[in-house]
Amino acid sequence: MLRHAAFTNIWLATALVVPQLLLVFIFFYWPTGEALYWAFTLEQPFGGSNQWVGWLNFSTVFKDPKYWNSVQVSIIFAVATTAIIISVSLFLALLVDRRLPGHQIYSFAYFIPYAMAAPAAGLAFRFIFSPNAGFVAAINDWFPNIWNPATDDTWLNSACRETNRGKLVTAPRDFSLLCPR
Amino acid sequence: MNRILIAAASLGALALAAAPAHAERIKFDFWYGNTGAIAEVVQKHCDLFNQSQDKYEAVCTGQGGYDKAEQNTIAAYRAKQQPTIVQIYDAGTVNFMLSDAIIPAVQFAKDHGMTVDWDSYFGGIKNYYATSKGEMWSFPYNSSTAMFYWNKDAWAKIGKTEAPKTWNEYAADLKAMKAAGVSCGLALDYDTWTALEQFSASNDLPIATMNNGYDGLGAELLFNKTAYVDHMKDYKSWLDAGFAELHTEQTGKDIDQAFADGSCASIFESIADFRNFKQTATGFNWGVAMLPLLDGKERKNTLVGGASLWVMKGKTDQEYEAATAFLNYVTAADTGQKYIVENTGYIPVRADGLELLNKEGFYQKPENAGRELAIASLTASNGTPVTRGIRLGNYTSIRKALKSELEAAFAGQKDVQVAIDDAVATGNEILRRYEQTFQGAQLP
Numbered sequence: 001m002l003r004h005a006a007f008t009n010i011w012l013a014t015a016l017v018v019p020q021l022l023l024v025f026i027f028f029y030w031p032t033g034e035a036l037y038w039a040f041t042l043e044q045p046f047g048g049s050n051q052w053v054g055w056l057n058f059s060t061v062f063k064d065p066k067y068w069n070s071v072q073v074s075i076i077f078a079v080a081t082t083a084i085i086i087s088v089s090l091f092l093a094l095l096v097d098r099r100l101p102g103h104q105i106y107s108f109a110y111f112i113p114y115a116m117a118a119p120a121a122g123l124a125f126r127f128i129f130s131p132n133a134g135f136v137a138a139i140n141d142w143f144p145n146i147w148n149p150a151t152d153d154t155w156l157n158s159a160c161r162e163t164n165r166g167k168l169v170t171a172p173r174d175f176s177l178l179c180p181r
Numbered sequence: 182m183n184r185i186l187i188a189a190a191s192l193g194a195l196a197l198a199a200a201p202a203h204a205e206r207i208k209f210d211f212w213y214g215n216t217g218a219i220a221e222v223v224q225k226h227c228d229l230f231n232q233s234q235d236k237y238e239a240v241c242t243g244q245g246g247y248d249k250a251e252q253n254t255i256a257a258y259r260a261k262q263q264p265t266i267v268q269i270y271d272a273g274t275v276n277f278m279l280s281d282a283i284i285p286a287v288q289f290a291k292d293h294g295m296t297v298d299w300d301s302y303f304g305g306i307k308n309y310y311a312t313s314k315g316e317m318w319s320f321p322y323n324s325s326t327a328m329f330y331w332n333k334d335a336w337a338k339i340g341k342t343e344a345p346k347t348w349n350e351y352a353a354d355l356k357a358m359k360a361a362g363v364s365c366g367l368a369l370d371y372d373t374w375t376a377l378e379q380f381s382a383s384n385d386l387p388i389a390t391m392n393n394g395y396d397g398l399g400a401e402l403l404f405n406k407t408a409y410v411d412h413m414k415d416y417k418s419w420l421d422a423g424f425a426e427l428h429t430e431q432t433g434k435d436i437d438q439a440f441a442d443g444s445c446a447s448i449f450e451s452i453a454d455f456r457n458f459k460q461t462a463t464g465f466n467w468g469v470a471m472l473p474l475l476d477g478k479e480r481k482n483t484l485v486g487g488a489s490l491w492v493m494k495g496k497t498d499q500e501y502e503a504a505t506a507f508l509n510y511v512t513a514a515d516t517g518q519k520y521i522v523e524n525t526g527y528i529p530v531r532a533d534g535l536e537l538l539n540k541e542g543f544y545q546k547p548e549n550a551g552r553e554l555a556i557a558s559l560t561a562s563n564g565t566p567v568t569r570g571i572r573l574g575n576y577t578s579i580r581k582a583l584k585s586e587l588e589a590a591f592a593g594q595k596d597v598q599v600a601i602d603d604a605v606a607t608g609n610e611i612l613r614r615y616e617q618t619f620q621g622a623q624l625p
Contacts, residue, residue, distance in 0.1 A: 042618045045255050046280040051620060060614070130433050 206238040209500040210264035211507065213243055214250030214488060215323070218457075222524045223268075229520070230510045237503035247488060248577065251276065254493070258282050263493045265504045268322060270488045272576045274310060275394070277491050278318055279574075279622055284492045285318040286310075293505040297512075301532040305482040305559035308569035310489050312625040313395045319489035320512055321530040323521055325453040326483045326559045327379035328551075329473065333466040335363045335446035344470035351473045352415060355424035358446060367425035368436040368445035369416060371584040371591070375449040375472075377404060378484055378571060380412055383472050383558070385481045387567040389612075394572035397624055398616040402579070405598070405605040408475055414597045417590060427591065437461075451486055452555035455526035459548060469551040471558045481562040484570055487527060528555050572624065574615030579608040 007013040039057055043050045061067050095103040116124075128134045213223045220243045227241035244250035247270035257263045258280075269277055277283050290297045299307070299317055305326070310319045331344050336354065338361040345351035355366040381388050386407045394400035404410075419425040428439040437454060439445040441461040455469065474480055490511070492504060511517040518534030521527050522543070529535045535556060538544065544553040562568065573579060583604040590600035 042614075044279075044618055045276055046282040047259050048281055049619075053617070056617075060610075 205236070207236065207499045207503045208238045208240055209266070209496070209503040209507070211239050211241045211266045211268075212250055212254060212264040213241065213268040214245075214247035214270060215268070216243065216246055219323070219453075219525055222521070225524075226511060226520060229516070230507055233510065233516070234506065237506050239503070239507050247273070258493065258495075261495065263495065265496045265500045266490050266492055266507065268488045269319070269491050271309060271484075271486055271570075272580070274319070274489075274570075275572050275574055275576070275624075278312070278572075278625055279619055282494055283318070284494055285312075285316065285625075286320050286492070287316045287318070289492045289501075289505075293501060295505055295509060298531075298533075302530055303532070303556065303560050304563045305568070306485045306530050308564045309485045311569075314625070316625075318625070319491045320508055321485070321487075321489045322511065323453070323487040323525065323527045324530045324559075325451045325486045325527050326555050327375040327449055327472060327486070328452045328455075328469045328555055328558070329471065330440060330448050330450055330458065330467060330469055332440070332443065332446040333468055335366070335465075338363060344468065345473050347476050348412070348415070348473045349476055352419070352424075355419060356422075359422070359424050363446050365424075365426045365439070365445040366447060367419060368428045368439035368448045369420065369425050369591075370427065370429045370436050371587045372436075372449075373580045373583050373587075374451075374486065376412070376416070377409055377583065379449075379472060381407065381409060382484045382568040383481055383561070384408065384475050384478045385565055385568060388571055389573055392566040393570065394574075395566075395569060395624070398574060398612075398619060398622070400573060400612065402573075402605045402608045402612070405601045410598055410601055413587065413590065413601065417597055420591055440467075451526070452528060452552065453487065453526040455552055457526070469554055471554055471561075481565055481568045482560060483558045484568070485559060526552070528552070528559070573612060574619070575611050578611050579604075582607040582611070 007016075040052060040054060041050050042053050042057075092106050094100065095106055129136050211227065213220070215223050224241055224243070227239045231238050242264075244253050250267060251269055251273045254263060254267045254269070255276075263282070284292075286297075287299065289295070302317065302321060306321050306324050307317060308315075310321060311317045329344060333342070335358055336342070336344075339354060339357040341354065345354050358366045378388065380386075381404065386409065387393060387403050389400040389402050389404075391397050391400040416425065420427065426439070426445060428434055428436045428445065434442070436445070436448045437450065437457070438461075440448040440450075441458060443462075443465050449472065452469070458467070471480070472483065490508065492501075492508075496504075512530075514529075514531070514533040514537040518529040518531065519537055522529050522534070522538060529538060543549060583601070586595070586600040586604040586607075589595040590597045595603075
C-alpha cells in the first residue's frame with residue numbers, strides 16, 4: 001500500500017525540491033522559451049533590435065531545397081540504419097545464442113572498436129583512405145586517379161558509408177574526422 | 182595550523198607590498214584572430230608595446246581564428262564584457278559598421294587627440310575600411326592581397342622567364358607545360374577570395390549591384406553574369422585537361438603544400454604567405470607576380486585581405502587612453518608597420534611605412550624580391566566604384582554557398598553556369614535576410 005509522504009515539514013520538502021526545479025527551469029524551460037521566441041524574430045548580431053517576423057523564419061526553412069534534401073537523407077538514413085542494424089544484429093545474436101560456427105569471431109570482433117579511442121580510429125581511417133599516402137592509394141598505382149575522394153563524390157560517400165557501417169554494426173563511434181567538412 | 186596561518190599572512194603581505202608597482206599600469210583588452218606563426222608575431226607586438234612604456238598594459242588574447250574573434254566579440258558585447266580593441270577580418274567589416282557597438286576610427290582619433298593622416302593609407306586599403314563617404318572606421322593592421330606564385334623552373338621548361346600577363350597567355354603556358362612534362366601546372370581549391378573577388382577587382386568587374394553593396398543593403402549579386410563565369414569554365418576545363426589539380430586538406434595536401442613541394446607549378450595565394458614559402462618552397466626557383474588580366478583590360482587595384490582594428494564602445498576613459506597609445510604604437514611606421522612587414526608577409530598600410538622600408542632598402546634585399554608587387558597591385562588604381570571593396574551582409578555565408586556550388590561544378594555534377602546561378606540565388610536570399618534583420622538601418 002502507498003503511504004503518505006515522509007515529509008511532514010513542508011518547508012524542508014520545498015527546500016529539497018527547489019534546487020532541482022530551478023535547474024530544470026534554468027536549463028530547460030528558459031532556453032526553450034527563448035528559442036521559441038527567437039524562432040519568430042530576427043535579431044541583429046550585436047543586439048539592439050529584435051523584430052517580430054511571424055512565420056517568416058519557418059517559411060524560409062520550408063522553402064529551402066537544402067532542408068528538404070536533409071529531410072530526405074535523414075529518412076533514408078534512419079530506415080536503412082534500422083534495417084541493417086536489426087537484421088545484422090539478429091543474425092549475429094542467433095550465431096551467439098545457438099553457438100553456431102563463427103560466434104567466437106563475432107564475440108571477438110565486437111570488442112575491437114572498444115579497445116581503440118574514437119579519434120584514433122578516425123585518424124586511422126583518414127590515413128587508410130588518403131589518396132596520397134593511404135593503403136587504398138595503392139590502387140592509384142594500378143589505375144591512376146581512380147581513387148580521389150575529394151574530387152569524386154561517389155568515392156567519398158562510399159568511404160563515409162564504409163566508416164559509418166563500422167559505427168552501425170559494432171559500437172557507437174564518430175568517424176566524422178574522415179568525412180568532408 | 183599556526184605556521185600555516187603565518188605563512189599565508191606573510192604571503193599576503195608580500196602580495197600587498199608588490200602590488201603598487203603594477204597597479205599604476207592601466208590595463209585594456211585586445212583580442213586578435215590570427216593563429217599559428219602570425220599569432221606569435223601579434224603577441225610579441227603586444228609585449229613590445231608593454232615594454233616600450235610603463236603606463237599602459239595591453240592584455241592580448243588570441244581567439245583562435247578570425248571568425249571566432251568576431252563571434253566572441255559579439256557574444257562578449259552582449260554580455261558587456263567586450264575588449265577595448267578587437268582585430269576583425271575583411272569580411273566582418275559590414276557587421277561592425279552596422280553594429281552600433283563600435284567607435285568609428287575617425288571619431289576615436291578626433292576625440293583622443295590622435296593625429297592620423299588618413300589620406301596616407303593606400304587607396305585599396307583605405308576604401309575597404311571606409312564608409313561610402315570615405316571615412317575610415319577601423320585601423321588597418323595586417324593587410325595583404327592576392328598574388329600569383331609561379332615556379333620559375335617549370336616555366337623555364339617552355340622557355341619562358343616571365344610570368345604570364347594575361348589569362349589567355351596563362352592558359353597557353355599551362356598547355357605548353359603539360360606537353361613539356363609538367364604534371365600539374367596549377368593547384369586549385371574552391372577558394373573564392375582569389376578566384377572571384379580579386380579576379381573581379383583586377384578586371385574592374387562588379388560582384389554585386391549598388392557598387393558591390395557600398396550604396397546600401399539592397400544590393401543583389403551579379404557575378405553569374407560577368408566574365409567570372411567564363412573564368413570558372415576555364416578552371417573546369419583546365420582540371421579536365423589535367424593542366425590543373427584540386428588540392429584541399431581532404432586530398433592530403435592543400436594548394437600551399439602542393440606548390441611548396443614542387444608538385445604544382447603555380448598557385449594564387451595571399452602575399453601574407455610569402456615568408457612561409459621562403460621557408461618551405463626551397464627546392465626550386467619561384468617568384469611572385471601580379472594576377473593575370475583578361476585580354477584588353479587595364480589593370481585595376483586588387484582588394485585588401487587581412488584584418489583591421491576596431492575600437493569597441495562602452496569602455497572607460499582610462500582604457501581608451503591606453504588604447505590610444507596602443508593604436509599609435511602599432512600603426513606607426515617604425516614600431517608598427519615595419520615590425521609587421523619584417524616579421525610576416527604582409528605589406529605596409531600607409532605611405533610612411535613604405536617610405537621607411539624603402540629608405541632601409543627592405544625591398545631591394547633578394548629575400549624580399551617581389552613583395553613590392555603586392556603594393557603595386559593594391560595601388561594599381563585609385564578605386565573604381567567596384568574595386569573599393571565588397572560591402573555585403575553575411576558575406577562569409579555567401580562565400581560558403583559559392584564554394585559548395587563550385588565543388589559540385591568541378592566534380593562534374595553540375596554545369597558551371599547553373600552552379601554559379603544557384604550560388605547567386607542562395608546568396609541573394611542571404612542578402613535579403615540580412616537586409617530584413619537590419620530593417621531601417623543605413624549603411625554609413
